[in-house]
Amino acid sequence: MNKKIFFALCLSVFATGGLLSFKLIKSDNSFSGPQTVKSGLTLPDGFQAAIIADNLGSARHLVATPQGDIYVHLAGTKNGKGILMLHVDGDKATLKSSFANFGGTGIAIKNGYLYASNNREVYRYKLDDKNEVINPDKPERIVTGLIDRRTHAPKAIELDNDGNLYVNIGAYSNICSEFDPNKTGCPILDSAAGIWQFKADKPNQTYGDGVRYAAGLRNVVGLAWNQQDNQLFVMQHGRDELHNLFPNLYTVHQSTELPAECMFALKKGDNAGWPYVYYDWMQQKNMLGPEYGGDGKKPADSKYINPVAAYPGHYAPDGLLFYTGNQFPEKYKNGAFIAFHGSWNRAPEPQAGYCVVFQPFKDGKPDGKWEVFADGFAGTEEQKASGHAVHRPCGLAQGPDGSLYVTDDNQGTIYKITYKKQ
Structure with a gap:
């Protein structure tokens, strides 16, 4: 073999985590490879x-229990099951059970129940004192009849400390122009593009039973309850195609960087402004959208809330976690980890994202510049730049020992990130 080809192949194997040599072990229900496999x-x-763990299926969000188990929600079913329960022992995860005849994204544990969503419903499963599902074949349906128009259909969920359930209802549109040809008002805002609040213990709720907690959010996949200030935080996917739709107002470069992916701290009744508003992270202000009279310079109406933090455009934030553990250094305590799924629409610039970043917090609010925490999911630089990422971060969970778990919904990989003092 040509030496240059051999050397390039070795680099590719290393950059993709040694996946060419990775073997899925099934004889003992283990999804972990040898500990020498590099991440x-x-x-x-x-x-x-x-x-x-690897080859699980399209692993979306996950949650960890004090007993060292993790529940992983798959986007679709694998072997007829959409939720996997694995036990983690060191750097090895062993499959304990699988259940649920539906795929989805959202999953959470609260007050003795495991909650999980598909694109139209939210269910819950009763847990025993070991946080294991008691009756996996008979979940209780909590919410039904949610809008599913394929675009931005996944329903992410979160729960507060007062018995409330929060569900993202993504806008089935980029900027509502196809539903609002006269630019007089977006008619889908009454049933989409927001966060809906439901009772966590009331079965068979529909839109009429819920409350539109916050409006004007194009699509939110990362939600987390901040215990420091008892408030819901979300990550919004920003709009697309500023240059393609308005080449006289926005350059190609501006369109790749704008609008920002935004973190919002929400209170009941807040409106983040979609589709009328986008956030320019370079100018650090809300802008009036070009479809509604904006020109890249006109500011938005002040009635719309500002994000509390902003990130480069099209990174696609899919996971949000507030770190409360003690394993990591003190700087990470109560700060936020964000899983960026990665872009598809930054051409002709290289695609970007495919990483987990850390956002410092102080007193329950972002404080200081964000930083890339974990990178290399995509594989080689060529794979990343072209958008052909090997792995794409999606979900985040904190283990009982303070470790950080990250899911990848492309290859079905789960990473465990730990810290050891030098």
Whole structure:
């Protein structure tokens, strides 16, 4: 073999986490490869990452229990099941059970129940004192009849401390122009593009039983309840195609960087402004959208809330977690980790994202510049730039020992990130 080809192949195998040599072990229900398998991730000094499971299916959000188990929600079913329960022992995850005849994204544990969503409903399962599902074949349906128009259909969920359930209802549109030809008002805002609040213990609720908690949010996949200030935080996917739709107002470069992906701290009744508003992270202000009279310079109406933090355009934030553990250094305590799924629409610029970033917090609010925490999911630089990423981060969970779990919904990989003092 040509030496240059051999060397390039070795680099590719290393950059993709050694996946060419990775073997899925099924004889003992283990989804973990040998501990010598490299994760391929780059991390700050003192941190390590291990691949503890692979080939699971399209692994979306996940949640960890105090007993060392994790529940992983798959986007679709695999072997007829949409939720996997695995036990984590060190750098090895072993399948304990699988259940649910539906795929989806949202999953959470609260007050003795496991909650999980598909694109139209939210269910819950009663847990025993070991946080294991008691009757996996008979979940209780909590919410039904949610809008599913395929575009931005996944329903992410979160729960507060007062018995409320929050569900994202994504807008089935980029900027509502096809539903609002006269630019007089977006008619889908009454049933989409927002966060709906329901009772966490009331069965068979529909839109009429819920409350539109916050409006003007194009699509939210990452939600997390901030215990420091008892408030819901969300990550919004910003709009697309500023240059393609308005080439006289926006350059190609502006369209790749704008609008920002935004973090919002929500209170009941807040309106983030979609479709009329987008956030320009370079000018650091809300702008009036060009479809509604904007020109890249006109500011938005002040009635719309500002984000509390902003990130480059089209990174696609799919996971949000507030870190409350004690394993990581003190700087990470109560800060936010964000899983960026990665872009598809930054051409002709290289595609970007495909990473987990850390946003420092102080007193329950973002404080300081965000930083890339874990990178290398996409594989080689060529794979990343072209958008042909090997792995794409999606869900985040904190283990009982303070470890950080990250799902990848492309290859079905789960990473465990740990810290060891030097």
